[in-house]
Amino acid sequence: MNPTITVLVLSSIGFFSGLMIYVASRVLPKEDESLAEAARIKEFLPGADCGACGYPGCFAYAQAVAHDKQVFVKTPCPTLAQDKEGMKRLEDYLGLKAEATVGKKAVVHCTGGSHPIAEYDGLQTCAAAVQLSSGFNECSYACVGFGDCVRACPTGAMSIDEERHVAVVDWETCIGCGLCVPACPQGLTELIPANTPQYLACNYQAKRDIPGRKRCPDGCIHCHICEKVSTEGAVTWDEKKDLPIFHVDQIDTAIEKCPRHVIRKTAAYEEKEAEAVASTQESG
């Protein structure tokens, strides 16, 4: 075996391979422009990959926007929409104005008022606890407080109130992605429009059962008072669940009149209150 030939064969094959890569990079069509553009757009996005926009992640959304800018106008990133400054930066970059949309926020339809009637020592997840006769609380619709929603939440907006063993949502950090909705085995989490001033903190649905007062000191007793004292259409009744549904109208009388005080105010209520105060001061 001749060493010269060995060296020559190896180096010539190496040289040829390098040449082929160079030729390929010149001959092949240029890289898709939208890919680089998408990488730049992604810098402006929150990067939580929550999927609230309907795309499988932030980069997929950025690719869609890079492909067709109208995607951003029609369906702006719902997470970014909560952050006015970040939204402004991306709008400036794209030179477009997104259509104003009302974001969504999560609420938990439970106050945690129901007491445990059994000791549970199994797997410390909600999904497992609920498998056993719908949880261990007196109310079989109640939050069991093991925090499946906390683990699902990408921003840490969900937390467990240690005292009452119930999940609570921080609307400041909630981005309305809805990942907590399928995570809750009791179906207590729900997305509501971010401008809704109140929600019902109870999910007690049994239609012909003895009303909630027996099961939980806070539960809805299906008395329909909120529907009666509010203006037409502000409160509708979900016949299937036997619970009221609140809409964007503020229903102060109903919140006051509710015998169980189970209609909770949201962050949007305080905002509206503050706005109302500000406007009266201006006019006065």
Next chain:
Amino acid sequence: MTNLFVIFLSMALVNNMILAKFLGLCPFFGVSKKTKSAVSMGLAVLLVMLVASAVTWPIYYYILVPYGVEVMKTVIFILVIASLVQIIEMAIKRTNLTLYNALGIYLPLITTNCAVLGITFINVDQTYTFWESLFAAGGAGTGFLLVLLIMSGIRERLDLADTPLAFKGTPIAFITAMLLGLSFLAFKGMV
């Protein structure tokens, strides 16, 4: 024709790359957690195996053998396969973005995959003809894809099973691989 078919089948099942020859074990454990990525990886390996066999065969028989430098085959095959994968990745990225999203990130992983290098050596050792080596590569790639698919399916279900704490994760995957290898032993003697 029968010969080609026998080679294909024996490489896919009897002499399965992973379970009989113990090649390509890193992707076998690394990429078999999800069926989707396992299929992508398997397809990428199949593609690279075919191309690598088609290119290394002429290099071996028309360059290395005439100059009498067969000993250099390891380093030269690695060199050729690595640059080939570079070109394939570039071509896919620039022509078909959807395909790149499905396979792209797995291609660079394969450059130094021992299963790919292994099939080129097997072709040489068995003194296969050009078409025989192509069928061997196709069979090996298909077998790789098949085992990765089976393993990922089992592991997805294992995640839901109530495994003892000490066996959770990789240990139970090793035991599963052992049982899978045993069941593939049944193909011995088929060809």
